[in-house]
Amino acid sequence: MSSPRKGWGGAATLAVDLSRGLQARGHEVVLFCKPESALHQELRGEFACEPVLYGIDFPPAAIWRSIGALRRHRTDVVLSLVRMDLRLTAPAAKLAGIPVVAHRAELEPFSRVPHRRLLLDRLPDHWVANSRANREIMLRSGAWLTEDDVSTIYNGINPEPYRSASAADLGLPAGAVAVGYVGRLVIEKGLPELAAAWRRLAPDHPDLHLVIAGEGNYEKELKRRLGDAPRVRWLGFRRDIPEILKALDLVVMPSWEEPFGLVATEAMAAGKPVLATCAGGLAEVVVDGETGCLVPPRDVVALAQAIVALASDATLRTRMGQAGIAHVERCFSSDRVVEEYERVLFRAVQKATRAR
Numbered sequence: 001m002s003s004p005r006k007g008w009g010g011a012a013t014l015a016v017d018l019s020r021g022l023q024a025r026g027h028e029v030v031l032f033c034k035p036e037s038a039l040h041q042e043l044r045g046e047f048a049c050e051p052v053l054y055g056i057d058f059p060p061a062a063i064w065r066s067i068g069a070l071r072r073h074r075t076d077v078v079l080s081l082v083r084m085d086l087r088l089t090a091p092a093a094k095l096a097g098i099p100v101v102a103h104r105a106e107l108e109p110f111s112r113v114p115h116r117r118l119l120l121d122r123l124p125d126h127w128v129a130n131s132r133a134n135r136e137i138m139l140r141s142g143a144w145l146t147e148d149d150v151s152t153i154y155n156g157i158n159p160e161p162y163r164s165a166s167a168a169d170l171g172l173p174a175g176a177v178a179v180g181y182v183g184r185l186v187i188e189k190g191l192p193e194l195a196a197a198w199r200r201l202a203p204d205h206p207d208l209h210l211v212i213a214g215e216g217n218y219e220k221e222l223k224r225r226l227g228d229a230p231r232v233r234w235l236g237f238r239r240d241i242p243e244i245l246k247a248l249d250l251v252v253m254p255s256w257e258e259p260f261g262l263v264a265t266e267a268m269a270a271g272k273p274v275l276a277t278c279a280g281g282l283a284e285v286v287v288d289g290e291t292g293c294l295v296p297p298r299d300v301v302a303l304a305q306a307i308v309a310l311a312s313d314a315t316l317r318t319r320m321g322q323a324g325i326a327h328v329e330r331c332f333s334s335d336r337v338v339e340e341y342e343r344v345l346f347r348a349v350q351k352a353t354r355a356r
Contacts, residue, residue, distance in 0.1 A: 011081045011082045011103075011105070012038055012039045012042070013155075013157075013262065014081055014103070014155060015031070015039055015043075015081055016039070016042060016043065017156065017157070017158070017334045017337065017338070018079070018337070018338060018341055019031060019043060019046070019047055020046070021334060021335070021337070021338030022338060022341070022342065023046075023047070024338075025338065025342060027342075028048075028073075029047050029048075030047065030048045030049075030050060030069070030073045030075065031043055031044075031047050031048070031049045031050065032050045032052060032053055032066065032069070032078075032088075032089045033049060033050070033051055033053060034051065034053045034054060035051040035052075035053075035054065036051070037051070048073065050065075050066070050069040050073075052065040052066055052069060053066070053085070053088045053089065056084070056087060057087055058087050058091060059087075059088070062088055063088065063091055063092045063095070064092075066088065066089050066092035066093075067092045067095055067096050070089075070092060070093060070096050070098055071096060075093070075096075075098055076098070076349050077098065077099050077100075077101060077345050077348050077349050077352075078090065078093040078098055078099070078100045078101070079101050079102075079103070079341070079345060080100055080101070080102040080103065080124065081103045082103075082105075083104070083106065083120075085102075086102065086120040086121075086123055086124075087120070090102065090123045090124065091123065094123055098352075099125040099126075099348045099349060099351070099352040100123060100124045100125050100126075100348075101124060101125065101126045101127075101128060101344055101345055101348050102123070102124035102126075102127055102128070103127075103128045103130065104127055104128065104129055104130070104134065104138060105130050105134070105259045105260065106134070106259060107133065107134055107137060107257045107258070107259045107280045107281075108137070109137055109140070109141030110138065110141040110142045117144075121142065122144060125348055125351065125352065126149060126150075126151070126344060126347070126348050127145070127149060127150045127151070128150075128151050128152075128153050128341070128344060129150055129151070129152050129153075130152075130153065130154060130155050130259055130260040130281065131152065131154065131259055131260050131280060131281030131284050131285075132152055132281075132284060133259075133280045133281055133283070133284065134152075134259050134260075134280070134281065135150050135151075135152045138150050151340075151344050153337060153340045153341060153344070154260065154281075154284075154285075154331065154332055154337065155260050155262050155265070155332070155337065156265075156332050156333055156334040156335075156336055156337030156338075157262070157265050157266055157269060157328070157332060157333070157334055158333070158334045159269040159325070159328050159329055159332075159333060161242045162242045162245060162246070162266055162269035162270040163269055163270065163271070163325060165242035165243045165245070165246045165270065166243060166246065167243060167246040167247035168240060168243035168244050168246070168247045169247070170209075170211055170233060170235075170244075170247050171233065172209050172211075172233065175207060176207060176208075176209045177207050177208050177209065177249045177250070177311045178209050178211050178247060178248045178249045178250070179208055179209065179210050179211065179248070179249065179250050179252060179307055179311060180210075180211040180212070180213065180244070180245070180248035180249075180250065180251050180252065181194060181210075181211070181212050181213070181214070181251075181252050181253075181254075182213045182214060182241060182244060182245065182248075182251065182263050182266075182267075183213075183214050183253070183263050184214055184215070184216040185212075185214050185215055185216030185217070185218045185219040185222055186216045186217060186218050187218045187221075188255065188256050188257065189218075189253075189254070189255050189256075190253075190254030190255045190256055190277060190297065190298070190303075191218055191222050191254070192225065193254050193298055193299070193300050193303055194252060194254050194303070195222060195225040195226050195229070196225075196300045197254075197300050197301075197303040197304035197307060198210050198226065198229055198232070198304075199225075199226070199229050200300065200301075200304045201304045201307060201308055202229055202230050202231060203230070205308060205311070206230075206231075207311075208231065208307075208308075208311050209231045209232075209233060210226075210229075210231060210232045210233065211233045211235065211244075211247075211248060212232065212233070212234055212235065213235040213236070213237075213238050213241075213244050214235075214236075214237060214238075215236060215237040241266060242266070242270060245266060245267050245270040245272055246270050246271075246272075248267075248272055249272070249311065249314075249317060250272065250273055250275060250307070250310050250311055250317060251263065251264070251267035251272050251273070251274050251275070252274075252275045252276075252303075252307065253274060253275070253276040253277065253282060254275075254276070254277055254295075254297070254303055255276070255277055255279050255280075255282065255297065256277070256279060256297050256298060257279045257280050257297070258276075258277070258279050258280045258281055258282045259280055259281050260280075260281040260282075260285065261276065261280075261281050261282040261285045261286070264276055264282060264285045264286055264292075265285060265328050265332045267324070268286075268291055268292075268321075268324030268325065268327055268328045269324070269325060269328045269332075270321075271321035271322065271324060271325050272317075272321050272324065273291065273292045273293070273310055273316075273317050273320035273321055273324065274286050274291065274292035274293075274324070275292055275293050275295070275303075275306050275307060275310055276292060276293075276294055276295075277294065277295055277296065277297040277298075278294040278295070278296060278297070279297045282294070285332075287323070287327060290320065290323050290327075291320055291323045291324040291327050292310075292320055292324070293306050293309075293310060
């Protein structure tokens with residue numbers, strides 16, 4: 001298992017769930033990570049950890065140390081979880097004759113630059129896309145790929161912590177309707193549109209409160225845009241996400257594009273309706289009219305109207321929340337994800353064995 005990012009995010013969450021799930025199914029898991037990264041600190045007491053990933057653009061020392069660690073652990077297959085790793089553990093695995101399965105979570109075509117295609121995008125023996133939308137982009141832009149070279153496996157979660165969480169105290173008045181955004185504060189998450197929609201609707205709906213949990217490079221600009229807007233509650237970075245989601249009445253995801261939308265599954269597991277854009281994987285995660293609502297990306301008017309419609313109908317929110325719980329159990333449980341990854345990894349090992 002390889003993930004070289006320093007901070008926490010969707011890839012780190014996936015690494016944790018897959019590591020624990022595969023180990024529970026009897027597999028030996030070794031984690032390759034960046035020294036003192038959030039992932040290293042989280043899992044080093046549970047798994048063999050190799051904090052050897054550092055540098056960019058094929059750093060010789062990191063690759064050499066990775067080769068040694070892969071051979072020392074008698075590794076059968078490498079699962080690479082972020083694109084950066086195609087410069088680190090993936091080349092080490094190829095040099096050591098070990099198959100590579102790579103997870104891809106970007107809604108972007110493969111690069112047209114020849115050396116990138118040769119040195120990076122052709123390294124994996126098999127790709128895993130986290131949505132059908134992502135898989136279609138990969139197959140269209142990767143002329144060397146066949147249908148059998150790319151699997152679709154949705155991200156998954158353990159629903160229980162979200163279902164059973166106690167609501168966090170957000171410090172809101174009685175009768176308040178909490179409209180929440182939870183995630184990275186970056187521009188592509190549609191935060192300019194969220195700010196504009198809030199400024200549009202807030203004056204006429206005094207019971208609505210906007211709750212924002214997260215941090216990122218757009219935080220300063222978002223605070224400027226919402227500086228004098230009424231009833232905005234800033235929570236900053238939080239790790240108690242199940243409790244935060246449980247305290248919200250409605251979760252908003254106004255992304256310009258989204259390969260999957262993990263927060264949507266977490267919100268649904270907590271029994272909350274999700275208002276999202278029909279952007280990429282979100283249109284596959286949220287069932288429009290059943291577990292939430294979908295609006296066009298970058299449409300401030302549609303976003304504002306949908307917030308008001310859902311916030312004004314408690315019965316509808318309850319019905320959608322209950323449908324969301326069932327939808328996550330059926331389609332996005334971590335047990336299902338681990339089982340699907342296990343099959344893909346097993347096939348990669350079998351294929352490599354036959355080719356020898």
